[in-house]
Amino acid sequence: MAQTIVKTVKSMLAEANADIVTLSVEEAMSRHGREDVLLIDIRDPRELEREGAVPGAFHAPRGMLEFWIDPESPYFKPVFGEDKQFIFFCAGGMRSALTTKTLQDMGLKPVAHVAGGFGAWKAAGGPVETYPRDEGKKG
Template sequence: MPQNIVVGHRQLMAEAEAEVESIDAADAVAVLGQPNVAIIDIRDPREIEREGRIPGSFHAPRGMLEFWVDPESPYHKPIFAEKKKFIIHCASGWRSLLATQVLQRMGLKPVVNLKGGFAAWKEAGGPVEKVEKK
């Protein structure tokens, strides 16, 4: 018997869009390197190896994000305790939109979604650095 999915990805994303702030890629490119901004890449490591990354971005795999943000988690990463504006991105902005919603609910602020993700970043002429396979 097939599953009866009652809330699909489109509804989840529409709800998240109503709750979170997003930043356009051109505006994100303009703040790259500012000390009060942290760009968080939640893509899979294989995506980063294949496509490259935003210089200076911090990689936090989507599957560990909540645990890395929570200061009470044994997996907490100190970057998430810093007073910065967090710009979350994935490849196209879908995963990061939902992740931004969760991080906002957790109390991380300010936190914004990079609208259009890494694809929009590249289209806006943002710098990309190659990443060597591990």
């Protein structure tokens, strides 16, 4: 018997985008480096190695985020307990939209994501560094 998908990725993205804050790449760039903001790159490490990374962005692989933000999880990362705005991005904006919706539903706030993701960041001339970074740097 064939699988019956009751919710498509397209419908999930529409629901997420209707309920979350989406920043333009220019808005994200204007917040880059602020003490009260943390840019979070949810791309796979291979994507970062291939394309580069945003300087100062925290790398949090998509598959671990729910565990990393939950203070009751053994995988909790204290950075997610800080009083900051969390701005998520992926390669093109789809994974980060779904992520932002999920984490917002879990109670993380304030959260937003970057329209167009890292691709838009690079196209707009945003700073990019090689990955992996030197030891001791954030991410």
